[in-house]
Amino acid sequence: MAITSANQLELLQTAEAVAREKMIDPDLVIEAMEDSLARAAKSRYGSEMDIRVKIDRKTGNATFTRVRTVVEDEAVENYQAQLTVKQAEPYLANPQVGDEIVDEVPPVELGRIAAQSAKQVILQRVREAERDRQYEEFKDRAGTIINGVVKREEYGNIIVDVGRGEAILRRNEKIGRESYRPNDRIRAYVKDVRRETRGPQIFLSRTDPQFMAELFKMEVPEIYDGVIEIKACARDPGSRAKIAVISYDNSIDPVGACVGMRGSRVQAVVGELQGEKIDIIPWSDDQATFLVNALQPAEVAKVVFDEDAARIEVVVPDEQLSLAIGRRGQNVRLASQLTGLDIDILTEEEESKRRQAEFNARTKLFMDALDLDEFFAQLLVAEGFTNLEEVAYVDLDELLSIDGVDEGTASELQTRAREHLEAANKAALENARALGAEDSLIEFEGLTPQMVEALAKDGVKTLEDFATCADWELAGGWTTVNGARLKDEGLLEPYDVSLEEAQNMVMTARVMLGWVDPTEMEAEETEAADDEVEGEGDNAVAEDKEAGV
Template sequence: MAITSANQLELLQTAEAVAREKMIDPGLVVEAMEESLARAAKSRYGSEMDIRVSIDRKTGRATFTRVRTVVEDEDLENYQAEMTVQQAKQYMADPQIGDTYVEEIPPVEMGRIAAQSAKQVILQKVREAERDRQYEEFQDRVGTIINGVVKREEYGNVIVDVGRGEAILRRNEKIGREAYRPNDRIRCYIKDVRRETRGPQIFLSRTDPQFMAELFKMEVPEIYDGIIEIKAVARDPGSRAKIGVISHDGSIDPVGACVGMRGSRVQAVVNELQGEKIDIIPWSEDMPTFLVNALQPAEVTKVVLDEEAERIEVVVPEEQLSLAIGRRGQNVRLASQLTGLDIDIMTEEEESARRQKEFEDRTKLFMDTLDLDEFFAQLLVSEGFTNLEEVAYVEIDELLVIDGVDEDTANELQARARDVLEAQAKAALDHAREMGAEDSLIEFDGLTPQMVEVLAEDGIKTLEDFATCADWELAGGWTTVDGERQKDDGLLEKFDVSLEEAQQLVMTARVLLGWVDPAELEPDEEEIEDGEEQAEG
């Protein structure tokens, strides 16, 4: 049936009906109708004409207008939609470049083909509006739990009806060997929403650690209210999980609140996660304490934290080793995920053997370099001396506390240590010069002869070479590759040069060479004030 411009109220009624059905703004449907009517008019009057249609939102009356723009003579290309200043004077009093002349034209009657074309335009616009609404709605719900109904399974991926659209639960986001049939109800975590050409794609997950956190938020009112906070979650989906919680109210036990009366709260989460065992752990700002809790049920004897390397050594009794590591390394892996630290677990026997090896190495060092007997060298190590520098430059009083050491013996020890250090420095310097190290690098303040020797061995022989180094090349660091942390060895790492010290050395070299203006390194007054305010806060 032909649709004419006279069907005024019908246009508005149709727009409202479509908008109501698709749950979108009626204005968007009217705009689509205006565009489709304009297309129909162009097919009637000429495609080169600039024809626009405006539908009155109250009466439904469609007004067809032809628009012509005033352009420079040399820019005139489209005679149907443009005109020169001279031509415009026939219609306008004082035409200027860029002015438009609008005239109303008779409405057109849409034939069957034009009506079909108009229908396609309207449907396309409605689809786009529907997709935008769907994307905005689900984008706001990322990070929350949604209930849906299973529609079908495709190659292991589950397609879920989530009300106003479909979502996908990928095979690797399912717990264990979960299987679903059509019309099964399912609860999932909205992990991501992406805008794609075929419409918004909603990706669900049941293995994401935050899915468990959100389940606890639903089951434990104290978490929802913010009294208890979930600080960390680690999961081995379908098998075991650990969750770190802290209470902001001293009168409420975070672990007890999450467990619930007779375990009712945690059991509800366990049932949803297909029987996944959950360890609820009290959070602590002190990382070693938190790690001891995280390794439960294993008992920990000793913890040594290396904050810079983000590693932690844990010593456990021999009979607790398998419990601490867990089946297939599960317990220690989850504890590592929970704390964000790499964990080395060793038994008390292994730690004792390592300490004994260090003791013997240091004893041998003092025996060989200071010409001491074994007993005296062991005394030095027992008192905490680990290297020649400590012996050479420590306050003499710290040597006098050792049994059998008087002032003359202490002075002799320090003299021997300094002689050895000077000889080592001279040998390192001579070797560095042989390899081509220049005075600019040798005399640079902050580098010892041994450091210069190591740099020269790596081809860094001038101050210019040194100034091009990155701080991590000197001090070392850690890089994450495919989710695993890997150690980057630094050239000066064995000399205990920190990342900050390496950065300072490199910047000083660049200033000396004139590559950097010292004024640029000084923080301005606003930065200093901001830093002071943050420190006070």
Template structure:
């Protein structure tokens, strides 16, 4: 193939077609063609030469030039691409360090090997441009919910088609024992987007607390509008969750707005999360009040705050102890995650005995 004999406009049409198919800038494809032609010319004229190719964006004509740079006398490293001020005098009237001499050279005939090499360069460049576009597109969407289609499963990780890319839903980011088949529709939270050697990686999650917060934002217009704010979320994925909300409009009840008419809003979120039970709790600036709310449905008799140790003792009626702790400690664990405090739960009887023991200890110390 010779660039001179090829239909030059066809070159630009090919670049446009590739750019449209891969959804990248056509100029990137033309630059890849220029680089591949320059590489082919170097294999023909010599690898040490600085050969550059420019394709006219209107006519498709490729011009081949050899570039030599004027350097200091003792700085010449490549005699084919660099020359001293004295050597440059036949070419320039007043040569100075940094000047360049550009000579046009005959176009090259692309042999079979050179054409194959040019094709590889173009494909590599197009792949890199595609990866950059994908990274830029999804980087701004981190922290949002995306709908996708399950493509395949690899070692327990689900590969999800998210439009112009593929996302990975890892085994530990799935809810409970979720199983998916090829072609299933799936809704996930974009947890992170990172550049890696094999291209941009989109990491998805269905267990992240932010996933639940974003689902409520979609279901509750007041949260989307900023009238109600989600202050904290704690989840035991697939089993139970607690979400703390506050309203900035006194006429709107934050809990009622999130529950919806006959529970329609919260039910939509529960269905998406495989039946995960959700406690919606009013947030309060006062740590003790917030904690009492967070331990619902258990009733709390008394709260003792140790601010120095950042611990809280909660006293509950004897019959409420198992409800406050929850199955396998779930209720108190979620309340602790929600409030960010370490919680000790005592029954009224235990607290009474401990107070009695403290009183006797202090009395003895005082007497001593």
């Protein structure tokens, strides 16, 4: 094959045909042709030469040129493509480093192998351009609903034609036991668009909670306009779902707007989701109120919130327990996903038994430690005292406010409590020393003898050992494994040491040991504080803009 006048126009026609078929820029195809011809010419003239090809966009004429670049004397590495300033003087007037000498060379004859290689280069470049075009087209459609036509099924995964590309609906992203045949129309949520070596991958989902949210946005004009907002949603695909909505217009009921006249709007969504039952609940900033709404249709008697553990205990009447939990735990699981909290369901009877057990345990503590009779110990518990430290160091007036307690009795109570605590501290200290705890740990500010004893039992016996501990190892915490939250027991958790207190103690120990420079810590804290103030300022400016200020 030779690049002659007979086939010059054919190059342009081929480029336009390929570009039209693949829906890419014709210039990209021509550039690929230029690159392939240049490679073929290098195989003819020598691979070390810098051969370039330029195809005229109007006539299709291909021009082959050899380019040599002027470089410093010591920078010459390729004598076929580079030359020194002195060597360039016969070709250029006053040559400078960086100048190029361009000589036209005769067109090459493409043999069978060279032509095949050129074809592969063009196809590769066209494929890359097509992939880039597809990625640019679909990357901004992630998070939206797309319509397509089923092309085929591969190992349970559905390949969907979405116009200018193909998408994949994995079998675990289908609702229940959905089955599709070729040419079936399908509607799905674009979960992710990734650029991969084999081309852009478009991943669809029909089980994602946001699919339901986008369907409601299509069916409910108030959501599309922003008058009603979907704050949270949770799904058990194909079975049941919960969606929390809030209205920014007091005259519009968010739940009623989503349900529609005679349920027309919600039924349209239910039909698309294969009959999935949907509970629409009002959103509330108050977590307890929101949780009560989320557990509908069950009635809730009481809610106890544990901020440290991000858990909520919900007390329900005995006859409401099965309704609150739901079939196979479905109702409480969806409520947990909706609120982002772990929920423990208790009946009123179970909660009463637990409270009675706590009451009895505290009563026995006061009876044994303070040598009190049962009635007086129960009186202290009923007044809200939970441990000996509260009795020993509380303001005397709080004890005097208890019926039947005079100044002498109050003083005697505090004296007994302090003596008991001192004896317990002494015993804990002796046990800690026996376990090998060193003075550096015993004298560390913030650690009680009982804490030192607990640390020594676990092998933490020196200040160096303590400084290597993580904050969660001391204060405890929660770890999420496969979607389930697991409790991490902390060494000092029984002594009500918070995560922040544990962090401060560990950092103090590291500073004392010289592991951390306190000046660097102060600089980091100052920088963090400045960033926070700057962020608040940005938010304030944004709010002013929204308000039209």
